[in-house]
Amino acid sequence: MILKSEKSIKEYLQKLPDDTIIKYYLDVEYSPFPILVIEEYTRRFKKKTKNEIIKDLKYQGKLARKKTQELGKMAKKHKLVDDITRQKSDEIIKHAKKKGFEISKVISKKKTDLTSKLRKTTKSGIVKKRISKTLKSPTQRHLDELQKLGKLKKQGLITAKEFQDAKKKILAKI
Numbered sequence: 521m522i523l524k525s526e527k528s529i530k531e532y533l534q535k536l537p538d539d540t541i542i543k544y545y546l547d548v549e550y551s552p553f554p555i556l557v558i559e560e561y562t563r564r565f566k567k568k569t570k571n572e573i574i575k576d577l578k579y580q581g582k583l584a585r586k587k588t589q590e591l592g593k594m595a596k597k598h599k600l601v602d603d604i605t606r607q608k609s610d611e612i613i614k615h616a617k618k619k620g621f622e623i624s625k626v627i628s629k630k631k632t633d634l635t636s637k638l639r640k641t642t643k644s645g646i647v648k649k650r651i652s653k654t655l656k657s658p659t660q661r662h663l664d665e666l667q668k669l670g671k672l673k674k675q676g677l678i679t680a681k682e683f684q685d686a687k688k689k690i691l692a693k694i
Contacts, residue, residue: 527623529553533560554580620694624659631657 533541533556545561558573594604666687673683 526556529556530560533557536560538564617694620659624657627657628660659694662694665690684686 533544536544540560541557541564544557545554554577558576562573669678669683669686672678673680678686
């Protein structure tokens with residue numbers, strides 16, 4: 521690891537765009553050079569007195585202690601940061617799937633409304649079939665594929681392992 525001088529760090533910080541400096545400032549407790557980040561931030565955005573900077577540092581110190589306490593509690597419960605991250609990611613994914621399912625329901629309803637309007641106006645059965653096939657949402661097609669896979673498994677045409685592999689591929693597309 522190459523050790524950097526304070527001067528080189530200051531030069532580096534001065535070259536960064538404003539939004540990056542703001543991010544560094546907001547996460548200053550994780551910075552290896554918090555004082556330099558705060559100085560660069562104040563140079564660009566706010567002229568603070570030394571007392572205000574010290575007050576900010578004390579506040580950041582409190583936040584760092586709080587984070588350390590949280591990590592200590594997690595360690596006592598034998599929870600890893602990866603577990604917490606995975607748990608939060610799972611919650612986000614679950615929420616996104618729920619939202620996606622709601623949106624697909626709305627799209628499906630609009631599709632059926634449009635299909636019924638088109639059926640009323642079309643006279644040929646061939647046109648009706650083409651329209652209904654093209655109006656299926658990707659999610660609906662994937663659900664249809666899952667149903668077909670389930671039928672194939674029940675009939676014994678595919679193994680449970682083949683079913684699981686195909687199911688994972690289809691669910692990954694949703």
